[in-house]
Amino acid sequence: MKNLVLTFKKYHFLLYQLVKKDIQLKYRNSYLGVLWTLLEPLLTMMVLVLVFSKLYHNTKDFPVYILTGRLLYSFFSATTRSALKSVRANAGMIKKVYVPKYMYPCAGVLSGYIQFLISLIVLAVVAAVCGIYPTWHLLEAVFPLVIVFIMTMGAGLWLSTLAVFFRDLEYLWGVALMLLMYACAIFYKVETVIGENNRWLFRLNPLYAVIENFRDAVYGNAMNVPVMLYSLGFSIVLLVSGIVVFYKNQDKFILHL
Amino acid sequence: MSDTVLTVENISVKYRLPEQKVDDLKDYLIKMFKRQLRYKEFLALHEVSFSLEKGDRLAILGMNGAGKSTLLKVIAGVLKASEGTVTKKGTIVPLLELGAGFDMQYTGSENIYLYGAMLGYSKKFLDEKYDEIVEFAELGEFINVPVKNYSSGMKARLGFSIATVVEPDILILDEVLSVGDAKFRKKCEKKIMDMFDKGITVLFVSHSEAQVKNICTKAILLEHGKLTASGTVAEVLQVYKKLTE
Numbered sequence: 001m002k003n004l005v006l007t008f009k010k011y012h013f014l015l016y017q018l019v020k021k022d023i024q025l026k027y028r029n030s031y032l033g034v035l036w037t038l039l040e041p042l043l044t045m046m047v048l049v050l051v052f053s054k055l056y057h058n059t060k061d062f063p064v065y066i067l068t069g070r071l072l073y074s075f076f077s078a079t080t081r082s083a084l085k086s087v088r089a090n091a092g093m094i095k096k097v098y099v100p101k102y103m104y105p106c107a108g109v110l111s112g113y114i115q116f117l118i119s120l121i122v123l124a125v126v127a128a129v130c131g132i133y134p135t136w137h138l139l140e141a142v143f144p145l146v147i148v149f150i151m152t153m154g155a156g157l158w159l160s161t162l163a164v165f166f167r168d169l170e171y172l173w174g175v176a177l178m179l180l181m182y183a184c185a186i187f188y189k190v191e192t193v194i195g196e197n198n199r200w201l202f203r204l205n206p207l208y209a210v211i212e213n214f215r216d217a218v219y220g221n222a223m224n225v226p227v228m229l230y231s232l233g234f235s236i237v238l239l240v241s242g243i244v245v246f247y248k249n250q251d252k253f254i255l256h257l
Numbered sequence: 258m259s260d261t262v263l264t265v266e267n268i269s270v271k272y273r274l275p276e277q278k279v280d281d282l283k284d285y286l287i288k289m290f291k292r293q294l295r296y297k298e299f300l301a302l303h304e305v306s307f308s309l310e311k312g313d314r315l316a317i318l319g320m321n322g323a324g325k326s327t328l329l330k331v332i333a334g335v336l337k338a339s340e341g342t343v344t345k346k347g348t349i350v351p352l353l354e355l356g357a358g359f360d361m362q363y364t365g366s367e368n369i370y371l372y373g374a375m376l377g378y379s380k381k382f383l384d385e386k387y388d389e390i391v392e393f394a395e396l397g398e399f400i401n402v403p404v405k406n407y408s409s410g411m412k413a414r415l416g417f418s419i420a421t422v423v424e425p426d427i428l429i430l431d432e433v434l435s436v437g438d439a440k441f442r443k444k445c446e447k448k449i450m451d452m453f454d455k456g457i458t459v460l461f462v463s464h465s466e467a468q469v470k471n472i473c474t475k476a477i478l479l480e481h482g483k484l485t486a487s488g489t490v491a492e493v494l495q496v497y498k499k500l501t502e
Contacts, residue, residue: 097335
C-alpha cells in the first residue's frame with residue numbers, strides 16, 4: 001500500500017500529462033476546438049428530439065429528458081471504449097519503459113469525465129430554455145455523477161484487461177453498448193413502453209438507475225434512495241473486482257501485446 | 258569501491274504460451290470446449306545471477322534469442338520474472354528504441370513533457386532542463402512541429418536528449434549507439450563517455466566486438482537462457498567467438 005502511494009506520487013505528473021494529451025489532441029486542428037464538447041451533445045439531442053417528439057412525446061421538457069440520458073450514456077460508452085483500447089494502444093511504451101500500467105485506463109476515464117462535466121453546461125442551458133429550473137434536489141445529482149464515475153472506472157479496468165487477451169472484445173463490446181443504449185431509456189419513456197409497474201426491469205440496469213437518479217435531481221424530484229444504493233453497490237463491486245483483475249493480470253500483459 | 262548497485266539473483270522467466278495463438282474470445286471458447294487449449298512452456302531465462310558494482314560496465318553477449326533482451330526487460334522492470342529477484346539502487350534509464358514513447362500528433366516540446374513524465378521525471382525538473390534538452394537535440398524551430406513530421410534521426414535525437422538529461426545510476430544500452438548522423442553520434446558517444454567518467458553502471462548489449470572492448474569492463478554470455486560464462490571482457494569474448502564459429 002505504501003508502495004502504491006509512492007509510485008503514484010512519482011507518476012502523478014504522467015497521469016496529468018496523459019489526461020491533457022487526450023483532451024488536447026481530440027480537438028486539435030478543429031476550428032471550434034473544445035467547443036465541440038458542447039456542440040456535439042446539443043446537435044445529437046436536436047436530432048433525437050426532432051425524430052422522437054414527432055413519434056410520441058411532444059412535451060416541452062423532452063429535450064431535457066433526452067439530454068440527461070444521453071450525456072450519461074455517451075460518457076459511459078465513449079470512455080469504456082477508449083479504456084478498452086488503452087493498454088493495447090500503449091503497447092509500445094509498456095514494452096519499453098516501466099510505468100504503472102493502470103495509468104493508461106485511468107487517464108482515459110479521467111479525461112472522459114472532465115469532458116463530460118464540461119458538457120453539463122449544455123444541459124444547464126437547455127433546461128433553462130425549457131423552463132426547468134434548479135431546486136435544492138439538484139444537489140442530489142452529486143450521487144449519480146459520482147456513481148457513474150466509479151462504474152465507468154470499474155468497467156474500464158475490466159475491459160482494458162480482457163482486451164489484452166481477447167482481441168474481438170472491442171466488437172463484442174460495441175454490440176453490448178448498443179443493447180445498453182436501448183436499455184437506458186434515453187429517447188423514450190419507460191412507462192410508455194412497458195408500463196409503470198414494470199419499471200423495476202429497467203432499474204436492474206445500473207446505468208439506467210444512475211440516469212433515473214440524475215433525471216430526478218434535474219427535474220426537482222426527490223431521490224429514489226434504494227435505486228441509488230443499488231447502482232452504488234453495483235459500481236463499487238465492479239470497481240473493486242476490476243482493480244483485482246487488473247492487478248492480477250498486469251504482469252502478463254506484456255506477453256500478449 | 259564496493260557499492261553494489263544491481264543484484265540479479267536466480268532469475269528465471271517462463272512463458273506459458275498456447276501452442277496455437279489464441280487471441281480472441283471466439284477461438285478461446287471453441288478451443289476450450291474442444292479441450293484444445295494446450296500450453297507450451299518456454300524458458301527464456303534460466304537461473305541467471307550476477308551482480309554489478311558502481312562503475313561496472315557489463316556487456317551482455319549471446320546469439321539471437323539467447324535471452325538478452327528478456328534479461329534487460331526484467332532489469333528495467335517491464336517484465337516480471339517468474340522466479341528470482343532483482344535488487345537495484347538508484348534510477349535506471351533504458352535507452353531502447355529511442356522515441357518509442359512519442360505521440361506523433363504532439364509537437365516536440367509537448368513530447369518532452371510526455372516522454373519525460375513516462376520516465377518518471379517531475380514537472381519542475383523538466384521545466385529546469387527544457388532548454389538543455391532542446392539545445393542538445395539540435396532541433397531549432399522544429400521543436401514546435403508535430404513529431405509525425407520529424408525524420409527518424411530527429412526523433413532519435415530528441416529521444417536521446419530526453420532520456421539522458423538525468424544522470425542515471427544504471428544505463429541500459431541496447432544497440433542504440435547508431436542513431437542519427439555521424440556528427441550527432443559523436444556527440445552522443447561523448448555524452449555517454451562523460452557519464453562513464455562519473456562512474457555510472459552500464460548494461461550493454463551489442464554484437465560488435467569493437468564496441469564491447471571499447472566500452473565494457475565485464476561481460477557475461479547467455480546461451481539459450483542460461484548464463485554460461487562470466488568474467489573479464491577478453492575471457493568471455495573468447496568463449497563467444499568459439500560459439501560463433
